[in-house]
Amino acid sequence: MAELTLEHVSYIYGERTPFEITALDDVSLTVREGSVTGIIGHTGSGKSTLVQLLNGLEKPASGRVLLDGCDIWEKPKEMQKIRFRIGLVMQYPEYQLFEETVSADISFGPRNMGLTEEEIKARVSEAAQFVGLEPETMEKSPFDLSGGQKRRVAIAGVMAMRPEVLVLDEPAAGLDPRGRDMILKGIREYGRCTGNTVVIVSHSMEDMAAYCDDIIVMAGGKVHLCGSRDAVFAHATELAKVGLDIPQITKLALLLKQRGITIPEGIYTVEAAVEALRPLF
Amino acid sequence: MKNIALGQFYPARSPIHALDARMKVILSILYIVCTFLCKNVLAFGALALSAVLLILLSRVPMRTILRAIRPILFIMLFTALINLFFTKGETLLWSQQILPFWRIDLHLEGIYSAAFMLVRIVVLILGTSIFLTYTTTPIALTDAIESLLSPLRVIHVPVHEFAMMMTIALRFIPTLSEETEKIMNAQKARGVDFSQGGLIRRAKALIPILIPLFVSAFRRADELATAMECRCYRGGKGRTKMTVSHLHFGDFTALLLVVAFGTGLILLNRYGFGFTMV
Amino acid sequence: MEDILIHAKDLWCSYEEEENSVPVLRGISVDIRRGEYVAILGHNGSGKSTFAKLLNGILIPQSGELTVAGTDLASPDLTDDDIFALRRQVGMVFQNPDNQLVATIVEDDVAFGPENLGVPSAEIRRRVDEALATVGMSKYAKHEPHRLSGGQKQRVAIAGLIAMMPTCMIFDESTAMLDPAGRREVIETFEKLNKEQGITVLTITHYMSEAARADRVIVIDDGRILADGTPREIFADAERLVAAGLDVPQCTALIHALREKGVALEGEPVTLEECADLICRALEGKNG
Known part of the structure; x- marks a missing residue:
């Protein structure tokens, strides 16, 4: 369990060159302990940079990244320990698989942590359970699996390190609805069962609405909105203005409101819409 | 990572940039020949001067150009030393017995010879890099070589296929280097440490990088091959090209200038003074 | 039947490499007319991509009838020249934007197709400029592909096909790896081609929002056609969509x-x- 905080963090690409781009501009935010937090924004909003900063792959130009109140850059030599505590799943993580069997690949992270064989075994099977990998898959070569399965193996590989904060960059990108639901459910399951914090970066508002407790909206290198899911969706009009793809049902609610129907703005699930509309008939 | 520079092409508008790439390949070969034509102080002086002129004409900053020299500094030093002390001549300047069986002699001819060799190496590198790498894009160079070697097709040398391979390699170098960085980051996140441990441990740390990279490269190659076939690619046969480059007046002028320069060098060799190289 | 572009009847296909080969397509029958805008929906592994790969000769069916743009692809004496002729007419854009661009400069890549067809140089130049203008990428003609966004790369790939002047374009999950903005760019581009130039568009996808825009939706599940109709007809049966592993x-x-x-x-x-x-x-x- 851990709380992740950013204090006035800025990050600049190509500093002091003509191509200087400020990717993050004085960002302060807190990811609540034990929450599933979604970071959303479109390409170029700074969310990918944010991911690299959270895990210590990049160092902020100014400001601090705090894990439970301690600056992760305080002892750069111990960054590896920090990386064991803040797990990162990159975009399209299936391309990082390399071992001969699925279980060997999932054990790679825990083995690097220097855990005992018993502990490794326990963690591997636990992680496989989170993402729904069947026991018969475990001894197969990861290269023989389908795209969705490979993705699940890769995510399990980081879950098995049982990080206090699990950061995932676009975990469901390119998957079909079944694959997407399976992975997002598994990720939420990890958070619920271990009590650890989960950060999901995505540009799918619909997924965020379905799976996150808190949402942070990034735009132009700054935090545009943040708070609980309800609080963020209450600003639906504003979200649409930033160019985010708000869920279809939210768009519908906005449209109906424009046409004079009394319906709250922050609707993001079909159930809520049914509840709001049913009494009107 | 996205700004990775392929080759050392320096974009600018200059008379040399404007030359046809095929002509530049020919010119650089001729220029290499020129460096070997020089025999005495006058000729080498002219050669050095011509290199300076070329640099000025190309509008490539001097600092960028000197970067091309850096990797060969050691070879230059080595060649100079060898020439300095192992050239025998008539004027002995200095002599020293180092060991009972080893004596070092320094002749005036040695100094000349070392200086000539230095000029030759520097001009050789500068000349080819100005014509080929600084003012010509790698892709233009590939096309030029394909075009110049095309007569070899008659004897079944796969010239087109070779050029296509080069093009694809150039296209995918940035993509793969980006991918390498991504995979490295992913494995770092899983606890791989590339900076610690002995040689064997470091080499072992490369396995989790290399395997995914190879798998990915093969997958890309496979997909690319399918995509190319779907775009009706069947090798070089029956293919046309969008840009057919024609040699212009300027290209022939440049050729004439370099040939004239070479002839001039031969003439200068006659009027030299001091040491003459054999 | 002049205006039928794709005719498939009881099409069966399985991947040969696997020892106990399970058929991926089990009896697909469908006719697609010239100028149609069709979305083919299905979850991963439903066989939708296999179907697409049959349509321009990447895969060959084991049994059944398949005629595309006048080429009989199920014929036992199909030659390489037949497939070459077919591919001039039926172009395909793939999923990964990085793995289909060949050249290091955008306009050279667009020229790749017509160059393979042996089109005269001046004509290639004209087609390349026109194709880049059609997809709105003229500004990037001299750029390097690896510096473009995913949506831009896919538009370059589309331009590369336009320059070959095909009658049909197949988009094999071409939007799956893109962000919402890139997805929009690509969809708008092929819709424009369909409306303005009458190019037949087949888009293979699992996004319902994309399917909703098509004139006709074909749902494939387990190698069979589960439903075929207008988006309205397809969306009416929510249970069927869920059964096919799709979103409602x-x-x-x-x-x-x-x-x-x-x-x-x-x-x-x-x-x-x-x-x-x-x-x-x-x-x-x-x-x-």
């Missing part, structure tokens, strides 16, 4: 849920506006 569009789900609660709503809206109209009308009827 939220608007459709809302209408169905309201109906279940006893609200009388007539019709099957596909777009947001239609859905809003339907609800407004029903409320007006109730109150006024």
Whole structure:
């Protein structure tokens, strides 16, 4: 369990060159302990940079990244320990698989942590359970699996390190609805069962609405909105203005409101819409 | 990572940039020949001067150009030393017995010879890099070589296929280097440490990088091959090209200038003074 | 039947490499006319991509009839020249934008197709400029592909096909790896090609929002065609969509849920506006 905080963090690409781009501009935010937090924004909003900063792959130009109140850059030599505590799943993580069997690949992270064989075994099977990998898959070569399965193996590989904060960059990108639901459910399951914090970066508002407790909206290198899911969706009009793809049902609610129907703005699930509309008939 | 520079092409508008790439390949070969034509102080002086002129004409900053020299500094030093002390001549300047069986002699001819060799190496590198790498894009160079070697097709040398391979390699170098960085980051996140441990441990740390990279490269190659076939690619046969480059007046002028320069060098060799190289 | 572009009847296909080969397609029968805008829906592994790969000769069917643009692809004496002729007419854009661009400069890549066809140089130049203008990438003609965004790369790939002047374009999950903005760019581009140039568009996808825009939707599940009709007809049967491992569009789900609660709503809206109209009308009827 851990709380992740950013204090006035800025990050600049190509500093002091003509191509200087400020990717993050004085960002302060807190990811609540034990929450599933979604970071959303479109390409170029700074969310990918944010991911690299959270895990210590990049160092902020100014400001601090705090894990439970301690600056992760305080002892750069111990960054590896920090990386064991803040797990990162990159975009399209299936391309990082390399071992001969699925279980060997999932054990790679825990083995690097220097855990005992018993502990490794326990963690591997636990992680496989989170993402729904069947026991018969475990001894197969990861290269023989389908795209969705490979993705699940890769995510399990980081879950098995049982990080206090699990950061995932676009975990469901390119998957079909079944694959997407399976992975997002598994990720939420990890958070619920271990009590650890989960950060999901995505540009799918619909997924965020379905799976996150808190949402942070990034735009132009700054935090545009943040708070609980309800609080963020209450600003639906504003979200649409930033160019985010708000869920279809939210768009519908906005449209109906424009046409004079009394319906709250922050609707993001079909159930809520049914509840709001049913009494009107 | 996205700004990775392929080759050392320096974009600018200059008379040399404007030359046809095929002509530049020919010119650089001729220029290499020129460096070997020089025999005495006058000729080498002219050669050095011509290199300076070329640099000025190309509008490539001097600092960028000197970067091309850096990797060969050691070879230059080595060649100079060898020439300095192992050239025998008539004027002995200095002599020293180092060991009972080893004596070092320094002749005036040695100094000349070392200086000539230095000029030759520097001009050789500068000349080819100005014509080929600084003012010509790698892709233009590939096309030029394909075009110049095309007569070899008659004897079944796969010239087109070779050029296509080069093009694809150039296209995918940035993509793969980006991918390498991504995979490295992913494995770092899983606890791989590339900076610690002995040689064997470091080499072992490369396995989790290399395997995914190879798998990915093969997958890309496979997909690319399918995509190319779907775009009706069947090798070089029956293919046309969008840009057919024609040699212009300027290209022939440049050729004439370099040939004239070479002839001039031969003439200068006659009027030299001091040491003459054999 | 002049205007039938794709004719498939009882098409079976399986991957040969696998020892106990399980058929991926089990009896697909479908006719697609010239100029149609068709979305092929299905979850991963449903066989939708295999079907697409049959259409321009990347894969060859084991049995059944398949004629595409006049080429009989099920014929035992199909030659390489036949496939070459077919591919001039049926182009394909793939999923990964990085793995289909060949050249280091955008315009050179667009020229790749026509160069392979042996088109004269001046004509290639004209086609390349035109194709880049059509996809809105003229500004990037001299750029390097690896510096473009995913959506831009896919537009370059589309331009590369346009320059070959095909009659049909197949998009094999070409939007799956893109962000919402890139996805929009690509969809708008192929819709424009369909509307303005009459190019037949087949888009293979699992996004319902994309399928909703097509004229016709074909749902493939387990190697068979599960449903074939207008988006309206397809979305009406929410249970069938769920069974096929697909999402039910939220608007459709809302209408169905309201109906279940006893609200009388007539019709099957596909777009947001239609859905809003339907609800407004029903409320007006109730109150006024």
